[in-house]
Amino acid sequence: MSDHDATLTRWLTEHRGILVRISRAYAVDAADEEDLQQDILLALWRSLPSFRADAKPSTWIFQVALNVALTRRRAAGRRPAHDPLDESHEPAADGEGAAMQRMEWTAVLRALRHMAPIDRAILILALEGASQQDTAEILGITTGNAGVKLHRARRRLMELLEA
Amino acid sequence: MDFAHIQQSWAQQPAPAPGGDQARIQQALKQARVLNRRVAMRDYVELGTTVGMSGAFVWIATLAPVVWPWVMAALVTLGVGAAFVRERLRKPSAPPVGSTVRQGLQQALEEIDHQVRMLGSVGWWYLAPLFVVALLLCAGALLGMKAEIGPEVWARTWVGFVGVFALVIPVVGAAFWFVWRLNDRAVKNTLLPHRAQLVALMKNLEEEM
Numbered sequence: 001m002s003d004h005d006a007t008l009t010r011w012l013t014e015h016r017g018i019l020v021r022i023s024r025a026y027a028v029d030a031a032d033e034e035d036l037q038q039d040i041l042l043a044l045w046r047s048l049p050s051f052r053a054d055a056k057p058s059t060w061i062f063q064v065a066l067n068v069a070l071t072r073r074r075a076a077g078r079r080p081a082h083d084p085l086d087e088s089h090e091p092a093a094d095g096e097g098a099a100m101q102r103m104e105w106t107a108v109l110r111a112l113r114h115m116a117p118i119d120r121a122i123l124i125l126a127l128e129g130a131s132q133q134d135t136a137e138i139l140g141i142t143t144g145n146a147g148v149k150l151h152r153a154r155r156r157l158m159e160l161l162e163a
Numbered sequence: 164m165d166f167a168h169i170q171q172s173w174a175q176q177p178a179p180a181p182g183g184d185q186a187r188i189q190q191a192l193k194q195a196r197v198l199n200r201r202v203a204m205r206d207y208v209e210l211g212t213t214v215g216m217s218g219a220f221v222w223i224a225t226l227a228p229v230v231w232p233w234v235m236a237a238l239v240t241l242g243v244g245a246a247f248v249r250e251r252l253r254k255p256s257a258p259p260v261g262s263t264v265r266q267g268l269q270q271a272l273e274e275i276d277h278q279v280r281m282l283g284s285v286g287w288w289y290l291a292p293l294f295v296v297a298l299l300l301c302a303g304a305l306l307g308m309k310a311e312i313g314p315e316v317w318a319r320t321w322v323g324f325v326g327v328f329a330l331v332i333p334v335v336g337a338a339f340w341f342v343w344r345l346n347d348r349a350v351k352n353t354l355l356p357h358r359a360q361l362v363a364l365m366k367n368l369e370e371e372m
Contacts (some may be wrong), residue, residue, distance in 0.1 A: 042192065042195060105173055118367040119367075121264065140368075141368060
């Protein structure tokens with residue numbers, strides 16, 4: 001394995017959740033989720049040689065993944081073959097606590113999918129613990145604008161979750 | 164449910180182990196390489212064909228009794244090749260690494276605009292000139308025949324010759340129209356809706372509220 005491949009594998013091991021959660025939030029079905037993950041992996045692999053040493057790997061993964069997720073063509077009116085949220089992506093969780101957790105993150109994902117793509121990106125970054133400044137840097141907007149958008153998106157998310 | 168609790172729920176999502184990533188990257192790279200090779204091959208075939216056709220027309224011009232239609236056909240065909248190269252060179256370059264989402268959207272918009280311009284104008288820079296080439300070939304062939312058979316025989320037979328070519332022209336025209344329609348549909352059904360999505364995203368991103 002080359003240094004290039006080893007570095008990417010190490011970072012993906014540490015931050016794979018980001019990639020999976022972003023794909024899940026932007027895909028329309030399980031096949032689309034798989035395609036989106038593959039597109040993001042390819043974009044990461046291609047841009048790795050020019051990665052700046054002073055940048056944080058997680059920020060870079062967010063930038064690449066959101067760029068791919070937002071700029072790909074979304075088929076208008078495409079109906080999901082089946083809702084990936086109806087399926088488990090891992091062996092069936094046991095116990096009431098695990099079932100409750102699954103219900104909760106599924107509800108959050110469903111609500112996110114009802115939101116505009118940019119609001120979804122802002123909320124994903126917030127849910128992943130990115131600061132307002134990081135969000136502004138990743139999206140290429142001012143920190144003030146990021147704050148306003150986040151406030152509005154959070155309010156909308158709450159409305160959707162309470163509906 | 165408060166936001167901290169939502170954050171916690173969000174983080175609970177299962178993520179499969181990263182074991183197969185390298186295999187998937189290699190698979191995606193392989194697919195990308197195949198696609199790139201196909202596109203490059205198509206470009207070379209297009210260019211090679213225009214250069215080859217131009218050479219053939221020049222060669223015919225050296226043998227034909229009437230030279231100008233063949234020389235014109237060679238020049239127009241070369242012009243099509245040059246327009247093709249120019250469009251290829253104008254293709255926007257890849258976005259800078261670590262570009263922001265805004266830069267990524269801007270880049271994607273530039274790429275779409277380039278594709279829309281290229282496919283949307285294919286009738287003018289590709290099909291119409293090739294149609295003119297077809298007309299020039301007919302003219303070259305007819306004028307050559309006229310020179311071969313002499314004005315007296317030509318005066319009795321030209322209607323038949325012109326009639327044959329008059330049948331060929333609509334067939335060529337229909338084939339070109341079909342190609343133009345395919346491109347036009349790709350622009351209207353695929354590229355413009357995607358462009359509208361990107362413009363809406365950009366507007367949404369830039370909105371200061």
